[in-house]
Each structure stands twice: as structure tokens, then as C-alpha cells.
Amino acid sequence: MCPGCPHRGVFYELNRLNAYVTGDIGCYTLGFMPPLNAMDTCVCMGASISNASGIVRVLPPEEQQRVVAVIGDSTFLHTGINSLMEMAWNKAPATVVILDNRITAMTGRQENPASGYSLDGEAAPEVNIPDLCRALGIRHVRTVDPYDLEATKAALSEEMQRPEPSVVITNRPCCLIKGAGRFEKGAVLEVDQGRCTGCKACLRIGCPAIEWKPDPEGKRGKAFIDPHLCTGCTVCQQLCKFNAIGGKK
Structure with missing residues (x-):
């Protein structure tokens, strides 16, 4: 995933919650x-939601809450709507995460x-996903803001506990959209x-902007952030328990 990708924190927290994740394209x-x-x-x-609906029907109640479907906004609008309608209709107790990167x-x-625009760039009616x-x-x-790890984990955990279908929508744009690549000047x-x-906690998110620098003397290495790749999303900063990651001076 790209540096600053808004999906990274969601998957990090799904892993920590030991979720059974049905994926999509x-x-x-x-x-x-x-x-x-x-x-x-x-x-x-669209199969992520359909798979989740089917899987929860064959799992015991204590395992059903682990099932989470993930799907992007464009894929959801293309082929996920009918699957979510079926999930609601049959009351499948699974959680759906719509990764809305606009x-x-x-x-x-x-x-x-x-997105609010047609393919030729003209203003168009904007579907309200919620x-x-x-x-x-x-x-x-x-x-939920996917760059806020604590809020993301709380939202996922709470919705996974529900004995009925629920939806969590992330609300940050793709970092490759013009103007969305960096959060602010100097970020x-x-x-x-x-x-x-050298605890390597920041490496657990797999961000390409974070490198590992081995110590030439054989001591424990250190993390390094490539300033040309970093977008300042702060996800790695939230993982560091030693306050070693901050704004570039």
C-alpha cells in the first residue's frame, strides 16, 4: 500500500482484533x-459481503462476530449494494467496512x-453512502477516521459485537488524489x-516510507523515515510508545 494510504490503519486493527476478513477487488x-x-x-x-453473509450462517454464535467484510466505495456501488441488501434482509450478523477513499x-x-463528478469531470449527483x-x-x-487508530479500533470492536449486520465507513481520500497527498505543509x-x-513497532504497518537501518557495530538498529515518501499521516507516530516519531524540524 502507498505511504499514507488510509486503508493501512483499518487492516492493522482488524489483525489485532483477530477478525476473519472477507476481502474484495x-x-x-x-x-x-x-x-x-x-x-x-x-x-x-462484491463477494466480500456475500461471503460474510454465508460464512456467519455456518459458524457458532461465538465465532460469528469475528467476520468482517471489507469493500471499497466504488466496488460497493458497482456490485456490493445488492449483497448488503441481502445481508440486511436475512439479518446476517456480520460487520461490513466500506473503505471510502473518494x-x-x-x-x-x-x-x-x-465522488460528485462524472467520468468527464463534470459535476454529478453524489450518492450518500451512509x-x-x-x-x-x-x-x-x-x-470513522481511519488515521485515528484508537477510534478505528473502538468502532470496529463495538460493531463486531452486534448480533445484527452493521456498517463502518472510513472517510479519508486516496493519498494519490491531487491535493490529498500531504496533510499540511511541513507534516x-x-x-x-x-x-x-529499535522495538520495530512502527514496522508493523508496512509503510514504504519507513526503513530499517541496521547498526554497523552489531547493536540494535533504528527506524528511519524517508522524507520524500512520508505524507505525515501519523499512523506510525501513534504506534511508537517512546515518542520517537515527530514532525520534521
């Missing part, structure tokens, strides 16, 4: 790879019916080499 399919390791199935567009990222950043989910019969729909992060203990 999109750049977020990379969530199955180490170190995130947070996707268990991937069949075709674009069709994997195939070239094309617009979709929720309202659409409620219209399909989902009673519990919430939106690039760096590792304080004096504070870094």
Missing part, C-alpha cells in the same frame, strides 16, 4: 500481505457515483534517533 486487497495479514478470502467484485483508486483514480446503507435496512451505520515525520529503541 481493489488496491485494499493488499491488506492480505505481511505485515498486515488481514484478509482471508478474495473472489470477485475514488476508484486501483484502476487509475476514475470518478464514481459517490444514507444508502440505511435505506437498504442497515440500522447501525457509523463513519513530514522523522525518527528521533536518540529516542528510538
Whole structure:
């Protein structure tokens, strides 16, 4: 996943929650790879929700809450709506995460019916995804900032406990959209080499901007953030318990 990808924190927390993740077709399919390791199935567009609906029906109640479907906004609008309608209709007790990055990222950043623009760049009606989910019969729909790890984990954990279908929607744009790549001027992060203990916690999110620098004397190495790749999303900063990651001076 790209540096600053808004999907990274979601998969990190799904892994920590030991979720059984039914995946879908999109750049977020990379969530199955180490170190995130947070996707268990991937069949075709829209199958994440359908798979989740079927899997919970054959699991004992104590295991059903582990099932989480992930799907992008454009894929959801393309083939996921009917699956979510079926999930609501049959009351399948699974959680659906709609990774809304405001674009069709994997195939070239094309617009979709929720982006507010047509393919030729003209203003177009914008589908309200939360309202659409409620219209399909989902009673519990919430939106979360995927760059806030604590809030993301809390939202996922709470919805996974529900004995009925629910939807969590992330609300950060793809970092490759023009103007969304960096959060603000000077937001690039760096590792304080004096504070870094070499615990490697920041490496658990698999961000390409974070490198591992072995110590030439054989001592414990240190993390390093490439300033040309960092977007300042702060996800790695939230993982560091030693306050070794901060704004670049």
C-alpha cells in the first residue's frame, strides 16, 4: 500500500482484533500481505459481503462476530449494494467496512457515483453512502477516521459485537488524489534517533516510507523515515510508545 494510504490503519486493527476478513477487488486487497495479514478470502467484485453473509450462517454464535467484510466505495456501488441488501434482509450478523477513499483508486483514480463528478469531470449527483446503507435496512451505520487508530479500533470492536449486520465507513481520500497527498505543509515525520529503541513497532504497518537501518557495530538498529515518501499521516507516530516519531524540524 502507498505511504499514507488510509486503508493501512483499518487492516492493522482488524489483525489485532483477530477478525476473519472477507476481502474484495481493489488496491485494499493488499491488506492480505505481511505485515498486515488481514484478509482471508478474495473472489470477485462484491463477494466480500456475500461471503460474510454465508460464512456467519455456518459458524457458532461465538465465532460469528469475528467476520468482517471489507469493500471499497466504488466496488460497493458497482456490485456490493445488492449483497448488503441481502445481508440486511436475512439479518446476517456480520460487520461490513466500506473503505471510502473518494475514488476508484486501483484502476487509475476514475470518478464514481459517490465522488460528485462524472467520468468527464463534470459535476454529478453524489450518492450518500451512509444514507444508502440505511435505506437498504442497515440500522447501525457509523463513519470513522481511519488515521485515528484508537477510534478505528473502538468502532470496529463495538460493531463486531452486534448480533445484527452493521456498517463502518472510513472517510479519508486516496493519498494519490491531487491535493490529498500531504496533510499540511511541513507534516513530514522523522525518527528521533536518540529516542528510538529499535522495538520495530512502527514496522508493523508496512509503510514504504519507513526503513530499517541496521547498526554497523552489531547493536540494535533504528527506524528511519524517508522524507520524500512520508505524507505525515501519523499512523506510525501513534504506534511508537517512546515518542520517537515527530514532525520534521
